[in-house]
Amino acid sequence: MSSVRISFQVNNEEYLLPVSLEVSLADFLRDQLGLDESSTGCDTRQCGACVVLVEGQPVRSCSLPAIEIAGKAVLTAEGLSRDEIGSRLLQRYRSGEETAGRCTPCGRCAPGLLLAALSCIQRAASPPPTETVRAFLRGHPCRCFLQDEIAAAAAATAQEVFA
Numbered sequence: 778m779s780s781v782r783i784s785f786q787v788n789n790e791e792y793l794l795p796v797s798l799e800v801s802l803a804d805f806l807r808d809q810l811g812l813d814e815s816s817t818g819c820d821t822r823q824c825g826a827c828v829v830l831v832e833g834q835p836v837r838s839c840s841l842p843a844i845e846i847a848g849k850a851v852l853t854a855e856g857l858s859r860d861e862i863g864s865r866l867l868q869r870y871r872s873g874e875e876t877a878g879r880c881t882p883c884g885r886c887a888p889g890l891l892l893a894a895l896s897c898i899q900r901a902a903s904p905p906p907t908e909t910v911r912a913f914l915r916g917h918p919c920r921c922f923l924q925d926e927i928a929a930a931a932a933a934t935a936q937e938v939f940a
C-alpha cells in the first residue's frame with residue numbers, strides 16, 4: 778500500500794506520520810494512534826458511531842480517507858476531556874442527570890453523539906435549546922435513545938458556557 782507523510786493534530790498533539798492512501802480515518806486512529814474509544818458499527822455512514830471532529834466539523838471517520846486530515850486538527854472521544862466545553866459536557870453526561878430512571882444504554886453511540894453535540898454548541902452564537910441539539914443529532918439513529926439525553930446535557934452545558 779502506498780503512503781504519504783503528513784502532519785496533523787489529534788487531541789491537541791502534533792503528528793508527522795506516513796499515512797496509507799487506502800486507510801480510513803477510523804482505522805488509522807484505532808490502529809496507528811491507539812484511539813479506539815469510538816467504535817465502528819456499520820462502516821456505511823449509517824450509524825454515526827464513528828463520528829469525530831475535523832476542524833470542528835463532525836465527520837464519519839469510517840468513510841473518510843485518513844489522508845484527508847493533512848494539515849487539520851482532529852478531536853476524538855479521548856480528547857473530549859481536554860476541551861473546555863467538551864469536559865463540561867462529558868461531566869454532565871456522566872453525572873447521569875438526564876438519564877436518571879431508565880435502563881443503562883449500551884454506550885456504543887455515546888462518543889460520536891457527544892462529539893457531535895460539542896460541535897453544535899461550538900457553532901452556536903447563543904445557547905442552543907435541547908430541540909436544536911436534538912435536530913443536529915438526527916443522523917445518529919441510536920437504539921438506546923441516547924440522542925435525547927445527550928441533547929439535554931448539551932443544552933444545559935451550553936447554558937453554563939454562554940452565561
Ligand code: FES
Binds near residue numbers: 818819821840
Ligand atoms: S461506522 Fe461510520 S457511520 Fe457507522
Ligand code: FES
Binds near residue numbers: 887920923
Ligand atoms: S448507545 Fe446503544 S445503540 Fe446507541
